[in-house]
Amino acid sequence: MDQPDTILRTGRKFEQVLQGARQVFMADGFEGASVDDIARTAGVSKATLYNYFPDKRLLFIEVATTECKRMADQTLELIDDRAPPREVLTVAAGQIVPFILSDFAQQVFRICVAEQDRFPQLGAAFYACGPQTGHARLVGYMQGAVAHGTLRIDDLDMAAEQFLELCKAKLWMRAMLGIQTRFTSDEIESVVDNAVETFLARYGVVT
Numbered sequence: 502m503d504q505p506d507t508i509l510r511t512g513r514k515f516e517q518v519l520q521g522a523r524q525v526f527m528a529d530g531f532e533g534a535s536v537d538d539i540a541r542t543a544g545v546s547k548a549t550l551y552n553y554f555p556d557k558r559l560l561f562i563e564v565a566t567t568e569c570k571r572m573a574d575q576t577l578e579l580i581d582d583r584a585p586p587r588e589v590l591t592v593a594a595g596q597i598v599p600f601i602l603s604d605f606a607q608q609v610f611r612i613c614v615a616e617q618d619r620f621p622q623l624g625a626a627f628y629a630c631g632p633q634t635g636h637a638r639l640v641g642y643m644q645g646a647v648a649h650g651t652l653r654i655d656d657l658d659m660a661a662e663q664f665l666e667l668c669k670a671k672l673w674m675r676a677m678l679g680i681q682t683r684f685t686s687d688e689i690e691s692v693v694d695n696a697v698e699t700f701l702a703r704y705g706v707v708t
Contacts, residue, residue, distance in 0.1 A: 518543045518553050523564045527605060531561055531612045531623070558620055565609050565623075566630040572600050573634055582642060586651050586705065587697060589642060590664070594693040597635065597668045602676050602684055606631075610677070636661045654704050663703075667696035 521543025525534045536557060540550045554560040576596040580589055600606055613624035639661035646652040654660045670692055675681040 512553070514543075514545050514549060515553055518545060518550055518560075519564055519567060521545070522554075522560050523568070523605075526561055526564060526612070527608050530608075531557075531616050531620075534561075558623060561612070561623060562626040565627045568605055568609075569627070569630040569634065572596065573638065577638070580642070582645060586646055587701060589646075590697045590700060591693060593639070593642075594664075594668050594696045595689075597665070598672070598689050598692050598696075601669060601673055602689070607676055632665065635665060639664060651706055652704050653706050660700075660704055664696065664700050667699055668692065670695065 518539075521541075522534075522539045525539045525542050529535075529538070534557070536547060536550060539557075539560070540547045543550065550560075554563065576593060579592050579596070582589065609627055613627050617624050636658075640657045643652055643654055643657050643660055647654050647657070672681070672684055672688060672692055676684075
């Protein structure tokens, strides 16, 4: 599109547009979501929608990044960096696992994969605000824990990646393939506990 890649993030209807877009994208996917449907669901005119978002791709990216940032901020609020690694990692995994299994995260991931050839910036934006941000924050925590002697890690980047992958064990692939769409608290807790135990078995410090 020839429209400028700018977003107007002020005004009382900005959040209204985001909520409407989130609902339509999750129901119809990126390609199937029409601007008319988004405007109608948001309760705004098309002119108002375009005033905020001149490009549907920008709107989708904003929806995805806003949700990822909300999850990341919520996790940070719950984490006490001074707590023992088992406690910190359990809280982190307890946020990560339900999020990656959520309808929102699953649908966004599928949209990014489906649109990767035509709109690679969609996947790049989701990766930057989701996995990459989570990875960076884990590295920051682990670096501090190593400095305090509560974790023993040589390759922080690899360790953070491994922890994130442990959070995807068993359930994530089932969700991605549509084999299982709802998960019990016991199933999620099992993945969380095993992720933490496995990580600490490799990188924990015996006291």
